[in-house]
Amino acid sequence: xxxxxxxxxxxxxxxxxxxxxxxxxxxxxxxxxxxxxxxxxxxxxxxxxxxxxxxxxxxxxxxxxxxxxxxxxxxxxxxxxxxxxxxxxxxxxxxxxxxxxxxxxxxxxxxxxxxxxxxxxxxxxxxxxxxxxxxxxxxxxxxxxxxxxxxxxxxxxxxxxxxxxxxxxxxxxxxxxxxxxxxxxxxxxxxxxxxxxxxxxxxxxxxxxxxxxxxxxxxxxxxxxxxxxxxxxxxxxxx
Numbered sequence: 001x002x003x004x005x006x007x008x009x010x011x012x013x014x015x016x017x018x019x020x021x022x023x024x025x026x027x028x029x030x031x032x033x034x035x036x037x038x039x040x041x042x043x044x045x046x047x048x049x050x051x052x053x054x055x056x057x058x059x060x061x062x063x064x065x066x067x068x069x070x071x072x073x074x075x076x077x078x079x080x081x082x083x084x085x086x087x088x089x090x091x092x093x094x095x096x097x098x099x100x101x102x103x104x105x106x107x108x109x110x111x112x113x114x115x116x117x118x119x120x121x122x123x124x125x126x127x128x129x130x131x132x133x134x135x136x137x138x139x140x141x142x143x144x145x146x147x148x149x150x151x152x153x154x155x156x157x158x159x160x161x162x163x164x165x166x167x168x169x170x171x172x173x174x175x176x177x178x179x180x181x182x183x184x185x186x187x188x189x190x191x192x193x194x195x196x197x198x199x200x201x202x203x204x205x206x207x208x209x210x211x212x213x214x215x216x217x218x219x220x221x222x223x224x225x226x227x228x229x230x231x232x233x234x235x236x237x238x239x
Contacts, residue, residue, distance in 0.1 A: 019202055022048050026198060029191045035178035037187055041194050042169040045069050045162075048201055048212040066162035068216035069197050074155035075219040075237035076200050078143060079111055081136050082235060086110035091127035111235040119144055147234055148227035155223055158193065165190040200238065208239065 026044035028036040042065075049065045086101055087110075097117055104110045117125045124137045143150045168186045171177050204210040210218075219238060225231030
């Protein structure tokens, strides 16, 4: 149950008004037409991740937003998968891993326990019940084996997804066309990722009082340092 202070923070209009506007703009991604979804979805992230003084705007337009968005999504990915795996480990008889997870007070701690378990040996030490859970565990093992390269690949893939959406949005808004051949596929790939990114932006703003551009800068910094002994842990790329 939320404390009174938490409720005041969540519903303080002067604290989250811009976020409310972004979420309203993104609403067509759920049930709007493809044209309105592309325009609204991009407007939602551009409104929070673009600054008028951006130097990149001169050469790349506002595609810089796609790069920042990609960094945030890439950095949030490990924690999301590890958290899910920590709740999917369900052996018939409770084992030591179950007991260690039960002793955790936060999801970050649960993630760190799963990281430690996956890092040991070549097999998957989790009791998982579905193919997609096993695939997630295999992705995490591959990530732990080569953090910098894996995250760089994920970030580049996400960047391509969001830049395609930006191009399709420009066709809709500036070209006046709602029947672009790649519009549907661009939305299928980007819509759930935009939802995940907005979730991170809302959390950072409401819980940590961190603005979106600051979060994006931290994500880009984490991507450049991950894997370095002095860099962030894989479970704390966004703090």
